[in-house]
Amino acid sequence: MSKKRIISPFQNFLKTESASGILLLGATLLALIWANSPFRDSYNALWEYKIGFKSEHLELYKPLILWINDGLMAVFFFLIGLEIKREFLIGELNSTKKLAFPLFGAVGGMLFPVLFFILFNKNPETAHGWGVPMATDIAFSLAVLNTLGRRVPLSLKVFLTAFAIVDDIGAVLVIALFYSASIDITLISAAIALLAFLYFIAYRGFYSKYITFMFGTVIWVLFLKAGIHPTVAGILMAFAVPIRQKAHTPEFLANLSQIMDNIKKAKVSPKPILSKEQIAEIDNLDHWIEDYQSPLQLLEHKLHGIVAYAIIPIFALANAGVLIDGDANLDTSLIINIALCLILGNSIGITAIITTVKKLKIIEVPKDINSQHIIGVSFLAGIGFTMAIFIASLAFASTPEFLGSAKIGVLLGSLVSAIIGYLILRFNKSDNTDSEEELSTN
Numbered sequence: 001m002s003k004k005r006i007i008s009p010f011q012n013f014l015k016t017e018s019a020s021g022i023l024l025l026g027a028t029l030l031a032l033i034w035a036n037s038p039f040r041d042s043y044n045a046l047w048e049y050k051i052g053f054k055s056e057h058l059e060l061y062k063p064l065i066l067w068i069n070d071g072l073m074a075v076f077f078f079l080i081g082l083e084i085k086r087e088f089l090i091g092e093l094n095s096t097k098k099l100a101f102p103l104f105g106a107v108g109g110m111l112f113p114v115l116f117f118i119l120f121n122k123n124p125e126t127a128h129g130w131g132v133p134m135a136t137d138i139a140f141s142l143a144v145l146n147t148l149g150r151r152v153p154l155s156l157k158v159f160l161t162a163f164a165i166v167d168d169i170g171a172v173l174v175i176a177l178f179y180s181a182s183i184d185i186t187l188i189s190a191a192i193a194l195l196a197f198l199y200f201i202a203y204r205g206f207y208s209k210y211i212t213f214m215f216g217t218v219i220w221v222l223f224l225k226a227g228i229h230p231t232v233a234g235i236l237m238a239f240a241v242p243i244r245q246k247a248h249t250p251e252f253l254a255n256l257s258q259i260m261d262n263i264k265k266a267k268v269s270p271k272p273i274l275s276k277e278q279i280a281e282i283d284n285l286d287h288w289i290e291d292y293q294s295p296l297q298l299l300e301h302k303l304h305g306i307v308a309y310a311i312i313p314i315f316a317l318a319n320a321g322v323l324i325d326g327d328a329n330l331d332t333s334l335i336i337n338i339a340l341c342l343i344l345g346n347s348i349g350i351t352a353i354i355t356t357v358k359k360l361k362i363i364e365v366p367k368d369i370n371s372q373h374i375i376g377v378s379f380l381a382g383i384g385f386t387m388a389i390f391i392a393s394l395a396f397a398s399t400p401e402f403l404g405s406a407k408i409g410v411l412l413g414s415l416v417s418a419i420i421g422y423l424i425l426r427f428n429k430s431d432n433t434d435s436e437e438e439l440s441t442n
Contacts, residue, residue, distance in 0.1 A: 020308035021143025024385065027316035028411070035321030047318050060221070068318050069393055072311045074220055074234035076386075079307050080168050081238025082300045087165055089243055100363040102162035105350045109163065109381045110134045110170045112349025113341040120337045125402070129334070129395045131178060132406055133341035133413065135171040135387030138164035139312060141380040144418050148425050153368040160377055171387050172235050179394040180228040187226035191219045191233070198240035207242050207295050215240075229394065241299055246291035255288050312386060319389050322407045331405040338409030342382040343417050350378035376424035382417030384410055 034043045047068075052061035062070070087093040093102070113133040121127055138161065145157055194215055201207070216237045223233040247255075259281050266277035274282065354374050357363050365374075392406035 020139040020312055023309060023313045024139055024316050027313040028320040031317045031321035035323055043321050065318050068315055070224060070230050073315060073390065074231045076307050076311050077231040077234035078238050079303045081235040082241060082296055084165055084169060085239055086243065086296060093162060101365060102159055102166050104353050104357045104363060105163045106166035106170060108349035108353030109136060109167055109346045113345030116341045116345040117337060126334050129406055131174045132388050132392045132395060133338050133345055133384060135384050135391060136164045136167045136381045137383050137385040137387060140383040140385050144380055144422055152425055155366040156369050156373050156377060172232060175229055176232045179391065182227050184226040187222050188228060191222035194219050195236055202240050202242045212240060241296045243294050243296040245294050247288060252288055252292040259285050315386065319393060322404050329401040331402055334402060334405040335409040338406055339413035342384050342413030346382040347378045350381055351375050372424060372428045376421050379417050379421030379424060383414045385414050
């Protein structure tokens with residue numbers, strides 16, 4: 001098998017994420033223009049419009065923006081959960097050696113921005129926003145990295161992807177532990193019991209997408225009503241999806257050959273429809289195709305495009321519309337704090353940690369990644385758009401002026417981080433001849 005064919009799945013992932021980053025940028029600009037135009041009232045009215053249902057025992061009647069942030073983003077987190085599970089089982093995080101490099105980078109990229117925020121913050125009312133600058137936006141960061149094409153090695157893109165996945169795990173834990181409301185023990189116990197049941201049947205080899213969807217909906221509602229942010233349910237549900245195939249290639253091919261022979265021998269209908277024998281064989285084929293596919297891989301493949309091209313841009317459109325006006329009630333110190341934490345916290349934290357553990361020979365950095373690569377990608381890790389704005393919406397839900405300021409800080413810090421990271425990597429003089437051959441299809 002050629003090198004090109006080996007790396008093509010990861011290249012497809014990069015292309016999807018890069019295209020998502022472009023859509024994300026477009027949705028962000030549209031939201032900013034709309035929110036600062038004469039039609040700003042329609043922007044706010046759209047996202048505050050309430051939809052849902054009410055009954056005697058259950059009420060789900062929320063503004064549209066909360067359906068996006070609590071509902072659609074649960075699908076986003078479900079996809080993240082699938083990616084995390086795959087990476088830990090068979091991917092870039094499935095061994096201590098592979099995990100060490102992005103793990104230490106992620107520790108620096110999460111710890112230093114938080115420490116910087118606490119150090120710079122002088123207002124007790126904004127102290128709760130410490131989690132905002134700790135998350136990296138994989139779509140934006142990979143989109144910037146991919147514009148450099150042959151100038152960066154493939155291993156650097158793998159590192160950034162694995163780093164972002166580890167970073168997402170940290171962000172999810174922070175949301176679950178620090179940005180959830182008071183917890184209803186009864187409801188969360190019921191949700192955990194349902195999750196345990198799904199985990200058990202998955203372990204026993206049983207999986208049904210219909211049962212998973214029904215249980216997932218109930219678990220989402222239970223998390224919502226229990227006081228834990230429902231996006232956490234999306235992550236936990238992903239671990240109930242098995243990665244194992246029920247049928248392996250030799251068995252599948254043998255049955256495929258038998259089905260083909262049976263279809264050839266089957267009675268042919270004189271009308272432009274299938275005969276009963278042909279329908280039976282097609283049903284048999286559907287059965288074997290379902291058993292041959294990995295449930296986790298199939299779900300991840302189908303959801304990736306939906307999340308990248310629809311859910312994330314919709315989230316950006318609904319959340320990035322900040323009123324930038326001299327008369328607006330904004331907290332300048334919060335804006336500067338978050339921007340600096342994204343720019344300096346990630347760049348200093350990742351570079352310092354990676355350099356230290358490399359010198360101590362705790363990790364082994366790929367030979368085609370040099371110090372300038374690490375510095376450049378550490379700035380790209382400061383692009384914290386999607387997750388950072390999401391955490392800001394949780395941290396400052398009841399204080400619009402702080403929420404608006406946090407969003408501006410995220411946008412500003414992400415923009416500066418992207419520009420600095422791009423320039424550092426753009427003018428890196430290292431020789432990436434091997435990467436040029438590998439990335440020739442980009």
